[in-house]
Amino acid sequence: MALLSLRGAGLSLIVEGELRGTAGVSEPGIAVVQELQLTLGEGPCVDAWASRAAVLEPDLADPAVVRWPAFAQAGVGAGVLAVFAFPLALGAIRIGVLVLYRDRRGLLSADELADGLVLAHVATHMVLGLQAGAPADTLHELLAKEPPHWAEIHQATGMVSVQLEAPLDEAFVRLRAHAFAHDLPLRDVASDVVAGHLRLEGSA
Amino acid sequence: MTREQRIVETFVELANTMVDDFDVVEFLHRLTERCVELLDCAEAGLLLADAGGVLRVMASSSERSDALELLQSQNGEGPCWECYHRGRAVFSEDLTADGDRWPTFAPVASEMGFCSVHAVPMRVRGETVGTLNLFRAAPGRIAEQDMPLAQGMADIAAIALLQERSVRESRGVVEQLQGALSSRVIIEQAKGVLAERTHIGVDAAFSRLRAHAREHHRRLSDIAHELIDGRLDAAALADLTTDRMG
Known part of the structure; x- marks a missing residue:
C-alpha cells in the first residue's frame, strides 16, 4: 500500500x-x-x-x-x-x-x-x-521462472475442466495441486495434459 | 493480381474490420496471416508486453503450438526481447550463427526450420508496447524496400490494440493492452475445452473456433466464452468445420 x-x-x-x-x-x-x-x-x-x-x-x-x-x-x-x-x-x-x-x-x-x-x-x-495447497513461498518461483502465460497451461486448464466436469478455476487449482504434489513445474504438467499423457479425473 | 494490389487490398480489409465492433484476437491473427502472404516469411507472430514488462503471445499466423512456445520463450533473450528493449528493429540473417547471441531461442527456431528472423517494434506514441516477429525459411533478410511494409503492419497492430471497441468507457493504453492479453488467454482455455470435448488436437481446435465465428459472423472471443460457459455445444463446432487436420 x-x-x-x-x-x-x-x-x-x-x-x-x-x-x-x-x-x-x-x-x-x-x-x-x-x-x-x-x-x-x-x-x-x-x-x-x-x-x-x-x-x-x-x-x-x-x-x-x-x-x-x-x-x-x-x-x-x-x-x-x-x-x-x-x-x-x-x-x-x-x-x-x-x-x-x-x-x-x-x-x-x-x-x-x-x-x-x-x-x-x-x-x-x-x-x-x-x-491448490501450495505454500505461499512457491508463488515467487511460479511468477518468476515460469510465467503462467504459456499457452499450454491455459489449454490444459480447459482440457482438465472437461475431464473433471468442473469450472476453469477448479481445473487450474487441480493442475497446480498436481504439480505441487509431484514436485513438477506447472509447465511440464500442462504439457503432459495437452499431449494426452495425463488426465486429471475424480473429485479433488 | 499484382503485389501492389494485394497490399492495397490487405490494408482496405484491415481498415474495414476496424470499422465494426471487431474482435482484437481475430484481427491480429488475420494480420499475421497477411504478413506471411506479403512479406516473404514463413511464420509471423505478435508479442505484447504486459503490465509487468513480460512479453506475451498475442497472435501467431499458424497458431501451431510449437510456434506459440517459440514466441513465448523470448523473455530474457531473443529477437523480440532485444527489439522491445532497444525500441528498434532487430534481425538475424542466419540463426545457426547466432547461437551465442540467443542460446535458447536460436537452436529451437533452427530446429523448427527457420533460418532467419526479424523483429519489428510496435509503438504507441513513441513507446514500444510489443513486437512483430517474422520468421523466414531461408537465410538472409527481408528486402530493404519491404521493411516499411513490415513496420506498417506493426503499426496497424498497435492501432488495433488501442481501438478495440468492446470497452464502454475510454481506457488508458496499459489497461487496453492488458484486456487484449486476457482475451488471448480465454482463446487458449477454449481451445483446451474444445479439444478435450471433441477429441481433437488443440491446433485443430483453433481452426474450428475460428471457422465457427466466421460462419456465424460472431466475435471469436464471444464464441470462446460461450464454449467455456457451456452455452455453446462443442458438437456444434465439430460439425461445421472443413478442417480435417486434427
Missing part, C-alpha cells in the same frame, strides 16, 4: 459464483466501504467484476460522478476521494476484485496503474495457489 500511497485496499473474492466475501482489508473503515458495495450492488468493485476490466474513478466527490450515487456518498463520508478496482482474473477464470482507495483525488500515474495490475495478477495466483 505504501507503494501506491493509498488510504487502504480491499479484496473481495467469489463465493459460490457470486462476489461475496471480503478476504482482506487494510483497516476497519475500508472494510465497511468495501462491503457496502456488495450490499448495495453498486460501486467500482461490482463494475470491475461485471465488466472484467479495471474501473478507475479519480474523483469520487465530483457531483458529475453519477454511476454509483449511494456508494459515492458513503465512500466520501469515509474519507475516500479516489478509487481504483482491478479484477482478479486469468482469462475466463474470475476469482475476485482488488480495490485500492485513496484519500486524495487524482488519477493513478502510469507506473502506479501498472503496479495495480501487477498486484492484481500476483493476488490472483496467490489465491489460486493457496487453494
Whole structure:
C-alpha cells in the first residue's frame, strides 16, 4: 500500500459464483466501504467484476460522478476521494476484485496503474495457489521462472475442466495441486495434459 | 493480381474490420496471416508486453503450438526481447550463427526450420508496447524496400490494440493492452475445452473456433466464452468445420 500511497485496499473474492466475501482489508473503515458495495450492488468493485476490466474513478466527490450515487456518498463520508478496482482474473477464470482507495483525488500515474495490475495478477495466483495447497513461498518461483502465460497451461486448464466436469478455476487449482504434489513445474504438467499423457479425473 | 494490389487490398480489409465492433484476437491473427502472404516469411507472430514488462503471445499466423512456445520463450533473450528493449528493429540473417547471441531461442527456431528472423517494434506514441516477429525459411533478410511494409503492419497492430471497441468507457493504453492479453488467454482455455470435448488436437481446435465465428459472423472471443460457459455445444463446432487436420 505504501507503494501506491493509498488510504487502504480491499479484496473481495467469489463465493459460490457470486462476489461475496471480503478476504482482506487494510483497516476497519475500508472494510465497511468495501462491503457496502456488495450490499448495495453498486460501486467500482461490482463494475470491475461485471465488466472484467479495471474501473478507475479519480474523483469520487465530483457531483458529475453519477454511476454509483449511494456508494459515492458513503465512500466520501469515509474519507475516500479516489478509487481504483482491478479484477482478479486469468482469462475466463474470475476469482475476485482488488480495490485500492485513496484519500486524495487524482488519477493513478502510469507506473502506479501498472503496479495495480501487477498486484492484481500476483493476488490472483496467490489465491489460486493457496487453494491448490501450495505454500505461499512457491508463488515467487511460479511468477518468476515460469510465467503462467504459456499457452499450454491455459489449454490444459480447459482440457482438465472437461475431464473433471468442473469450472476453469477448479481445473487450474487441480493442475497446480498436481504439480505441487509431484514436485513438477506447472509447465511440464500442462504439457503432459495437452499431449494426452495425463488426465486429471475424480473429485479433488 | 499484382503485389501492389494485394497490399492495397490487405490494408482496405484491415481498415474495414476496424470499422465494426471487431474482435482484437481475430484481427491480429488475420494480420499475421497477411504478413506471411506479403512479406516473404514463413511464420509471423505478435508479442505484447504486459503490465509487468513480460512479453506475451498475442497472435501467431499458424497458431501451431510449437510456434506459440517459440514466441513465448523470448523473455530474457531473443529477437523480440532485444527489439522491445532497444525500441528498434532487430534481425538475424542466419540463426545457426547466432547461437551465442540467443542460446535458447536460436537452436529451437533452427530446429523448427527457420533460418532467419526479424523483429519489428510496435509503438504507441513513441513507446514500444510489443513486437512483430517474422520468421523466414531461408537465410538472409527481408528486402530493404519491404521493411516499411513490415513496420506498417506493426503499426496497424498497435492501432488495433488501442481501438478495440468492446470497452464502454475510454481506457488508458496499459489497461487496453492488458484486456487484449486476457482475451488471448480465454482463446487458449477454449481451445483446451474444445479439444478435450471433441477429441481433437488443440491446433485443430483453433481452426474450428475460428471457422465457427466466421460462419456465424460472431466475435471469436464471444464464441470462446460461450464454449467455456457451456452455452455453446462443442458438437456444434465439430460439425461445421472443413478442417480435417486434427
